[in-house]
Amino acid sequence: MRYLPLSDQNRAEMLGSVGVASVDDLFADIPAAAKAKAKFDLSNTMSEMEVERVLSAVAAKNLNASQAPSFLGAGNYRHHTPASLDYIIQRGEFLTAYTPYQPEISQGTLQAIYEFQTQVALITGMEVANASMYDGATACAEAATMACRVTKRAKVLVSGSVHPHYRDVTATALRFMDMNIECLAPDPVGIEDLIGRVGPDLACVIVQTPGFFGHLNDYTALAEACHAAGALLVICVAEPVSLGLLKSPGAMGADIVVGDGQSIATPTCFGGPGVGLFTTREKFIRQMPGRLAGETVDENGRRGWVLTLSTREQHIRREKATSNICTNSGLIALAFSVHMTLLGxxxxxxxxxxxxxxxxxxxxxxxxxxxxxxxxxxxxxxxxxxxxxxxxxxxxxxxxxxxxxxxxxxxxxxxxxxxxxxxxxxxxxxxxxxxxxxxxxxxxxxxx
Amino acid sequence: MINTITTSGHRALQIEQPLIFELDTGGSTAVDLPAAPKVRTRLGDLRSDKPIGLPGLSEPEVVRHYTRLSQKNYSIDTGFYPLGSCTMKHNPRLNEKMARLPGFADIHPYQPQSTAQGAYELIDTLAHWLKTLTGMPAVAMSPAAGAHGELCGLMCIRTAHEANGQGARKLVLVPESAHGTNPATAALCGYRVESIPATALGRVDINAMRAKLSSDVAAVMITNPNTCGLFETECIEIAQAVHAAGAYFYMDGANFNALVGRVRIADLGVDAMHINLHKTFSTPHGGGGPGAGPTVLSAALAAFVPVPFVVRGANGFSVVEHAGTGAAQKSFGRMKGFQGQFGVFVRALSYILAMGVDGLRQASGDAVLNANYLRVKLSAELTPAFDGICMHEVVFDDSFLKNTGVSTLDVAKALIDEGFHPMTMYFPLVVHGALLMEPTETESKATLDQFIASLLALARKAKQGDQAEWFKGSPRLAPRRRLDEIQAARKPVLRWRKADVNVAVTKQAAE
CATH class of the missing domain: 3.90.1150.10 (Aspartate Aminotransferase, domain 1)
Structure with a gap:
């Protein structure tokens, strides 16, 4: 098998060093009752050209957007991908690196994350962004639970303008944390009253711009009403290209802005992987979920970057962490950042x-x-x-x-x-x- | 001490690269776009012409910027990456090529189902492999990563308990050797967490676990092979005890790569287990993600699977998208946007088809052989934390460094200068000063021998005495010396700002 470097001679020598007769002997700890008895009814190894043949035939069963004019969106958008973008993210030093836990040999990834954090903060008009979440919907759920932590309140109001997946994923997360959520009916005409519903029991109000039905709303007055009631305003952005032309959520007074960077980062890819964008105000950074890259210096005083404030995260704080997220959307965040850099x-x-x-x-x-x-x-x-x-x-x-x-x-x-x-x-x-x-x-x- | 050898600050192939914001040439772009059609705009009063602050660069500048950044990274393409519990194996480029076929990359999750039959077939085929390899009857495909798969499993478990009138169960038991995501996940699912101690043999103390089992326990989460690289030999007894107490058995499948083609997970008594496609099935880690964490489920939990899921009917495939009706009557709901990590599915299936079931079985065998080879050879100077054969990874404690003044961290940093990525350090928590190494099956014997020679030499050097200072100065040859992580956390600078602005905000954040 072409991905396995050990030769039979290597295996024999190594088994000799280990002091066992066969590879099967290395699995002696496994109870006989659980050892696979019969061969699995699955195919055997294939050459590269066979795999290409099989998968190309499956791909050909789909109508793709290069074959048909496509007007689809709803949180997943088809934009042009510059050729240099795909080249850069396929460089092995980015593609095949792990999370940058060893900063001395991960400065490339760390500097790119720091640039990504800055770009996301700039376009949303916010102060700080994290290194990414899975997607817009899970970022929205994380925003809701963070708002509950910050305000010590347990109720969230979701506007009918919010993408139904963002709403549903948030509802799932809150239900299992025994928090309350009120979701307003879908609002295709754009007439719902949110300000009238803001009260002292709310942790946050979640809205979206452009809304799921396309409406553009200025949420400045809503932000003021939320703040007067001690609640946070969460604004979702499912199409970040819009931020090139529109008043930013930060300028409206949002406390947390989340979204999905897919439209700038990757082709539509049947909806995944995307990249969750997560931004907030500097005063809330210790309540944020997810990784953060920060600037520092090395022993020689040279500027460099490290992952920081990790006492919020699961590998240090375990059940008291701000989130359970570990793997995030690193490469898609890089793609987002490269495309933003290309665009300027x-x-x-x-x-x-x-x-x-x-x-x-x-x-x-x-x-x-x-x-x-x-x-x-x-x-x-x-x-x-x-x-x-x-x-x-x-x-x-x-x-x-x-x-x-x-x-x-x-x-x-x-x-x-x-x-x-x-x-x-x-x-x-x-x-x-x-x-x-x-x-x-x-x-x-x-x-x- | 700043580099004074060269006037530029560069050192041959190690080139210092400013931030993109510091390279701004003002108004440039690397993307030329056609002119927009002349139309009446419909932006209401939401249009903003205020500057955003993004830098403008040309294409050659951008390509050079990222190429230079990439050269400051260690990667599996460039070298040995024995990070325990992370499974850094070779990522075949065939997978990337397949994921970029327009029929997979240029399709939309909400195009008519009749026009996306290939996409549903791909998801269904991957699901079939995962179910067959584990012997489990169902799989939830939408979780985005390992921790998300854990959450999926626990959400199924809590929903099942509530459906069975057992909603009062509020406790999840987790071994103290567990990855941090396990307790964090249980907390997100509304559970309290108690830990189970380990035995001196590095396994779950089954008697301690039995003592904690009660009508309050909803689930027990156990990683197998565990984070010490050992198979939980009493796994079946654990599952029986858990079930006898009315709880469910969650097996953390982060280390499934040791078992593929050799163990049927269903026969261990497992109710739910996530599979990290980015570890076991070789989709790239990408500097932190994305991954995918499909979660296989037992018959007891299958009905609670999250939406969406693909079903096969007489007229082809369709997708069930809404909980509470039809096939998703008991589904706990949605936990991820759209159809899950489709692009990762394509890569994983490309790898699976290339390997085949025979290749996958050979891979788990070679992974375990490579780990045991490291264990035996490194034991010449290092101290294994546990006796006997290990699975796909091996853990050493730091007793070989006793009285040397050299720490696990120092050895790891010295390995960087030797051209290797360090092993996982100080994890699992149950092993003092742990050095956890996972070679994977895609490393040659020659690479392992080189690594062994370097690590043994470093251990001998540490044991010579009076070497602590030398070790603490490592690494010396990397793009950066050790970085000040305390300063980074104490005065967080999390984004670039124009110089004058940055000072004020940093001050404010520190206050």
Missing amino acids: EAGFRRLAELNHAHAALLADKLEALKGVKILPTAFFNEFAVQLSKPAAPVVEALAKRNILGGIPVSRFYPTYPELENILLLTATEMNTEADIDILVNALKEVLS
Whole structure:
């Protein structure tokens, strides 16, 4: 087997050194009752070309976005990946390194994390960011539990603007910690009243911008109301490209900002792995979950970086840790950081402008259609539309025409019949005007 | 003492590299984009034109920046990485190539299910391998990493207890040798934690465990092979005692790589076990992640599996996405966005297919052989913490360093200058000054012999006496000498700021 360097001669010599007759003798501690008796009914070793053949055939069963115009989003976005980005993250020194516990020989990873933390803090308008969580949904759950720790309160309010996966994962986490959560109904029209619900029992209010249905909201007044009640405001950002163009959550007064960096870091990859972004105010750093890289000096006084404040973490604090997270999303955080570095301020703004322009162009063309109503008046690169008929069969009909034409909201909210006709559409820099015309013309036919 | 040998501060291939923020050339970008179509913008009053503060660099500058950073890292591609409990094995590039097929990389988790049949098939095929290799009837695929898989298992356990009228059970027992994620996970699941002592043979003290079992115990979490690198020989008896007390048996599968193809986990009496795809099935660690932690479940727990999960029907595959109805009637809910770590699944299946069941069995055998070879050869100077054969990793204590003034940490730092990544240090906690080494099956005998020669020489040097100062000065040849971790924690500087701003904020954070 090509991944195993020991030759039979090596094995024989080594068994001799160890003083046993066979490899099986090394497994003598295993009870006979648990030893695998019969051979497993699974395939044997394959050459590289055989594996490629098998997996390529499986991949070919999927309709991928390079074969069909795609307008899908809902927290997972298709953006262009610069060639140098994939080259850099495939360098073995990044790809095949472990967590940087030995700082003298991990300065590359540590400096990259420090740069990542700074970039994430800058674009969210926050003071500090950690080295990453698994994804946006788990980062949101961590924000809720951190808010409970900080405020010593046990109730969380979730807006109907929040991505249903973020909401569900947060609800799961809080339920098992015996905390309370109130989730408001999905809010496609953007009319819910949050300020009126803020009270002295709340640990935090969780909102999202751009919202799940595409609305853009300024949460400055909500932040003030939360702070007056001693609660924190958590703002989720599922599409961080929006931060190139929009008022930052930090500027609105958020105490914790979480999100998913997938859209900037990686292709859509069927939804994972992403990278959870987690930021907060400096005064809360000792309550933060996750790893942190910090600046220091070595014995010669030279600047360097280490993992720091690890007394918050499970390997030191065990059951009193701020989280159980160990493995995070390191390589995807690096990809996020490399892409942000490639873009720079000018490129990041231009990318955001381009996304919004394509979405606005799509909206302009859709507004000319009968049976389509765009719900948000302000949006970034994604918006909900109300159709004249149920959205799920419309999407199926579009798929038959080789178009990935949005996501029926009913797939997230099957128990809300009033959402049955709502379709979620996204346009990024990847959707050309020709793509947009294909979708609009097909939609016109399907709806007629 | 700053380097004064060169005017640049660089030392040949070791090149000092500033932060990207210090390289800012103002307004540059490495990404050229087409012009935006002229349209009416619809941003309401949320548009912001305030500067963000991101640096601008050209493509050659960015590529050089990260290439230079990469050269300051140790990695499995460049050398031996015997970190115990971390399983740093070779990461085949075939896996990366497969994960980048457009049919896997360029698909969306919410495209119509009829257009994603290959994705569901891939998840189902990987699930089939994991279930067959463990003999377990069900697997939850969505956990994102090992600790997340532990959480999945305990959430299934708590939900099962509540469904059976046993919700009052509030205690989880964890051996004192356990990885920190075990107690941290139990706490996140609403449980109190009590620890079980180890015997002098490095195993769970089954009598001490029995004494703690009661109607208050929800689960016992045991790592097997344990963090001392030893198989829990009384595992089946432990499972029987746990079940007799009405509790569930969680086996931490971080070390499953020692058992693949040789032990059927189901026959050990396990109710739940996570599998670290990034360890056992060789998906890259990436400097900290991502991983994936699918959790196999017994028949008693299978109904509580989190959503989403893939099911096979007459018309192909579909995915169950909502708890509380149909096949997910008893599901505890959702714990991860979308479909789990799909990109990691592709890499793991690529590795599994390449190895095959025969190759996987050979791999666990070679991993255990390599660890035992280290154990025997290093015992010439080092002191093994436990007698007898070990599994995939071996632990030494620091008694060989007694009265030398040299610590486990010092030996580890000296190994850096020898060109090796240090072993895991001071873990497990039950071994004094532990040095935990896991060679994995992808290291050659020649590499092991080199490592053994270096480590034995260092041990002999320490034992000579009067060498403490030399050891404390290690490493000398790495890109950095030892770093001041106390200062880093006392005055945390967690991000770059323009010089004048940084001083004020650092002061504030320190107060």
